[in-house]
Amino acid sequence: MKAEIIAVGTELLLGQIVNTNAQYLSQELAALGLDVYFQTVVGDNMNRLAEAVKTASGRADVLILTGGLGPTQDDLTKEALAEVLGRTLYIDPDAMANIERFFQDRGVPMTENNRRQALAIEGGTPLPNETGLAVGNAIALNDKFYIVLPGPPKEMKPMFEHQAKPWILKHVLTSEMPIFSRMLKFAGIGESALETKLLDLIQAQSDPTVAPYAKEGEVTIRISTKAANEQEAAVKLDAMEREIASRLPEHLYANVDEPIEKTILDLMASRGLTLSAAESCTGGLLMEMFTALPGSSAVFAGGIVCYSNEMKEKLLNVPHDLLEGEGAPGAVSAETAKVLAEQVRLTVGTDFGLAITGVAGPAHSERKPVGLVYIAIAREGADTAVFELNLKGNREIIRLRAVKSLFYQLWRVLQGKQGF
Numbered sequence: 001m002k003a004e005i006i007a008v009g010t011e012l013l014l015g016q017i018v019n020t021n022a023q024y025l026s027q028e029l030a031a032l033g034l035d036v037y038f039q040t041v042v043g044d045n046m047n048r049l050a051e052a053v054k055t056a057s058g059r060a061d062v063l064i065l066t067g068g069l070g071p072t073q074d075d076l077t078k079e080a081l082a083e084v085l086g087r088t089l090y091i092d093p094d095a096m097a098n099i100e101r102f103f104q105d106r107g108v109p110m111t112e113n114n115r116r117q118a119l120a121i122e123g124g125t126p127l128p129n130e131t132g133l134a135v136g137n138a139i140a141l142n143d144k145f146y147i148v149l150p151g152p153p154k155e156m157k158p159m160f161e162h163q164a165k166p167w168i169l170k171h172v173l174t175s176e177m178p179i180f181s182r183m184l185k186f187a188g189i190g191e192s193a194l195e196t197k198l199l200d201l202i203q204a205q206s207d208p209t210v211a212p213y214a215k216e217g218e219v220t221i222r223i224s225t226k227a228a229n230e231q232e233a234a235v236k237l238d239a240m241e242r243e244i245a246s247r248l249p250e251h252l253y254a255n256v257d258e259p260i261e262k263t264i265l266d267l268m269a270s271r272g273l274t275l276s277a278a279e280s281c282t283g284g285l286l287m288e289m290f291t292a293l294p295g296s297s298a299v300f301a302g303g304i305v306c307y308s309n310e311m312k313e314k315l316l317n318v319p320h321d322l323l324e325g326e327g328a329p330g331a332v333s334a335e336t337a338k339v340l341a342e343q344v345r346l347t348v349g350t351d352f353g354l355a356i357t358g359v360a361g362p363a364h365s366e367r368k369p370v371g372l373v374y375i376a377i378a379r380e381g382a383d384t385a386v387f388e389l390n391l392k393g394n395r396e397i398i399r400l401r402a403v404k405s406l407f408y409q410l411w412r413v414l415q416g417k418q419g420f
Helices: 020-031 046-057 077-085 093-106 112-118 153-171 191-203 230-247 260-271 285-291 309-316 334-348 395-414
Strands: 002-008 035-042 062-066 089-091 119-121 125-127 136-141 144-149 179-187 209-215 218-226 252-254 275-279 300-305 352-358 372-379 385-390
Touching (some): 002 046, 020 035, 035 046, 062 153, 077 089, 077 119, 077 136, 077 144, 089 093, 112 119, 119 136, 125 144, 136 153, 179 230, 179 260, 191 209, 191 218, 191 230, 275 285, 275 334, 300 334, 334 352, 334 372, 372 395, 385 395
Parallel strands (some): 062 144, 275 300, 275 352
Antiparallel strands (some): 089 119, 179 218, 179 252, 209 218
């Protein structure tokens, strides 16, 4: 079955907010086995919204509308959908009671326009809002299915998970076997190179299906199958995972949807290992990404952002003649990366020391090109591993790719695939 997402809101068209709802819903619908071929964004206009619904109804079986459920006159989603379906609107008593209770509990008078948030479409199923006031709706009509959700993600996601998804399973996917999926995560390889390794599997896919997804620094392969139960699905998914893993053992780091830094955290925590970092061109990005993970304090002890040469010398004892002077390798060099990794490990007192130094752009530095980055991994009793990277992209992308590349090399070390 095909689904279409209609995001409602002039603020989306103006770029004032990002449409993260479409990303979330596309992933959730794909996991249910519903193919999303189109995503539509339409402003707060009755006629254009109605036309968008009519167009989507002609090419999709399931329509998911988000936004436009608020109390103001430009919140028109339910009105437009009701008009297209030839249905009337009514005040849902449970939703109205929730709205009145909200204002009573806060001792604030309720304005009349808040009654709009309790509107529901005749013949549909109201979807309670656990975290907000606007009630959602689910309607089945003429072999088409319409689901109306609020725009704010903190309201939309719980409503979809707890209200809309069960409704879809009960009313839409009645004759479908459930879909089971597994996410295989890869690092140190681009999407095109990975696809080349798996092209025959992708082209010949039937069951399980194989689909690649790329984001900066990582690639994901989703393998999916329909099965009567989880055990039956596992047999098929396991076989496909083994085949893929046999082709890309140097790059497959997890079979759950998590970033490589989370895999590293779990590996190091299980072994009682600690980590520190020295960052120049990435300015603390590595440390921010790692410490964003719950439980990172068990592994990450601390780090230093040594952006200038002066700080490299003062805080991490990088020799001046290594950084500056006739014939000096400079701050952007394998030699400097090596000293940074070794010195931060000794200074903080950790098992591992990581370092990044390079040219993130937009202009060259030390007569060295944008994208030239050196990363290093130091550990007591072993030679320090240093890698030269030649990265493409703008400043933001180069910084992110540098960090992800260092995480990838550290993962290889922890797996015994590299050095040490």
